[in-house]
Amino acid sequence: MDLALSADQRAVRSAVRQWVDDVVVPHALRNDREERFPQEALEGLRETGFVGMSIPEEYGGGGADPLTYCLFMEELSRGDANVRSIMSVHLGLVAGSVQRWGTDEQKQQWLPRMATGEVLGCFGLTEPDHGSNPADLRATAERRPGGGWRVSGRKVFITNGSIAQVALVMARTGGPGGKGVSAFLVPTGVPGFVANPLHGKLGLRSCDTAELVLDGVEVGPEALLGDEGDGLKVALSALDDGRMSIAASCTGIGQAALDTMVAYAGSREQFGKPIAGHQLVQEMLADSAVDVDASRLLTWAVADLKSRGETYSLAASKAKLFATEASIRVADKCIQVHGGYGYVDEYPAAKYLRDARVTTLYEGTTQVQKLLIGRALTGVNAF
Ligand SMILES: Cc1cc2nc3c(=O)[nH]c(=O)nc-3n(C[C@H](O)[C@H](O)[C@H](O)COP(=O)(O)OP(=O)(O)OC[C@H]3O[C@@H](n4cnc5c(N)ncnc54)[C@H](O)[C@@H]3O)c2cc1C
Structure with missing residues (x-):
């Protein structure tokens, strides 16, 4: 594996980085404080074409390879993890599923409009009583005379749920367990x-x-994505990409927190010198730098496997497990380095920790990732 980025990958990263610094970062703290949707970012993503970053060029997207996609997600998250979440669900979970499982007609129906951002996607798997165990989900889809479907049920915690134009919804069409679940593209x-x-x-x-x-x-x-009974496979394959993206996101949050704490440690003085000169502060910086680098390398390893057409589920679980927990450690140290100033929302340190915190919960909790890795190691299903 060559860890040097190609000229194209460097160019995309630098364009996204600049755009994030100009358009995303200036609004991130205020949007967080006011629970205000980052509209300026979404408009900018449409204008720049970044909104279709990983959709194939034949459908009007950017055709980004997996590593470029991870660089994109890292940079978005470095600026504001909210923006990364919107894009990751839209591109990784929904457009990616249409690419992977869709018929030519479904790709033509959805991907060109997803590439421009006219259509945004959301992903409806979790239900009030079924989170870590989606195989038992209860939403139903009944076949109608004429071949259509009638879908009923409740989904909770759905990112982009009230702004999306299309929802990828998993619902039961057959008997109990995962094999009775199908996936639907619901306007x-x-x-x-x-x-x-x-x-x-x-x-x-x-x-x-x-x-x-x-x-x-x-x-x-035409709403059925994949064959009847493929729904859990559709969802789990989407989550492989989602986990890679979350690992990239956590690298971005960690990098932002590290940059912030290094800068603060250089400017804040106590005991007559910058706190960066105190060994125990340097320890926090050094531990954080290693966490960020390790998260990035694990993420890139997933992207590398994906680019080479190899299976990457296990690598995605490992990267997500490590990077999510690491981002929480790093963000927590960012607060510690800021002292009391880290505890108020004038500084971004607290936001990094709050944004990182969800990453060990969604798209498979930390415990779920450990069980997946344990199962791969032992062959024993401990769920
Ligand atoms: C901000 C946010 C955005 C989200 N976005 C989406 C989205 O876009 N689409 C979507 O479908 N879902 C989304 N989710 C839902 C998310 O994926 C679920 O919250 C997650 O899967 C966990 O499910 P749960 O909350 O029901 O927790 P539970 O499954 O009830 O788990 C509770 C605890 O029990 C542990 N646990 C459960 N089973 C086991 C086991 N077998 N062994 C050991 N420990 C176990 C878990 O690890 C966890 O610690 C989102 C959630 C949040 C908070």
Whole structure:
């Protein structure tokens, strides 16, 4: 594996980095404080074409390879993890699933408009009583005369839930367990589809999270993504990409926290010298730098496997497990280095910790990743 980025990868990273510094960073703290959706970022993502970063060029997207996609996610998160969340669900979980599982007609129907950002996606897997164990989910889709489907159920904690134009919804079409689940591309504006925004989150306060209620939503036969009974496979393959993206995101949060604490340690003086000159402060900086580098390398290893067409589920679990926990450690040290100033929202340190905190929960908790890795090592399913 060559760890040197190509000229194209460096160029994309530097363009995104500049755009993030100009458009995202200046609004991030205020948006967080006011729970205000980062509209300026979404508009900029559309204008620059970044909104279609990983969608194939034949559908009007940027055709980014997996490593470029990770660089994009890292940079977005360095500026504001909210913006990364919006894009990761749109591109990784929804557009990626259409690319992987869709028919030519479904790709033509959705991808060109997803590439321009006219259509944003959300991903509806979690239910009130089924989070870590989606195989038992209860939403249903009944076949209608003529071949369409009627979808009913409740989904909770759905990122982009009230702003998306299409929801990838997993619902039961057959018997119990994962094999009875199918995936549907549901336009969100249809009768019976309601999104209730959720407020009061600890972190990711400015991106949209909603409950979805589907009450007899009628969709045509073309809504079924993959074959009947493929729904859990659709969801789990999407989550492999999602975990890679979350690991990239945590690298970005960690890098932002590290940059912030290094700068602060150089300017804040105590005992007659910059606190960067105290050995125990340097220890916090050094431990954080290693956490960030290790997170980035694990993330790039996933992207490398994906680019070479190899399986990357296990690598994605390892990268997510490590990078999420590491970002929390780094963000926590960022607060410690700032002393009392880290505890107020005038500085970004507290936001880094609050935004990092959700990453050990969604798209498979830390415990779920450990069970997946343990199962791969031992062959024993401990779920
Ligand atoms: C901000 C945010 C955004 C989200 N976005 C989305 C989205 O876009 N789409 C979507 O579908 N979902 C989304 N989620 C939901 C998220 O994926 C779930 O919260 C997550 O899967 C955990 O499910 P749960 O909350 O029901 O927790 P539970 O599954 O009830 O878990 C509770 C605790 O029990 C532990 N646990 C559970 N089972 C086991 C086991 N077998 N062994 C050991 N420990 C176990 C868990 O690790 C956890 O610590 C989002 C959540 C949040 C907070």
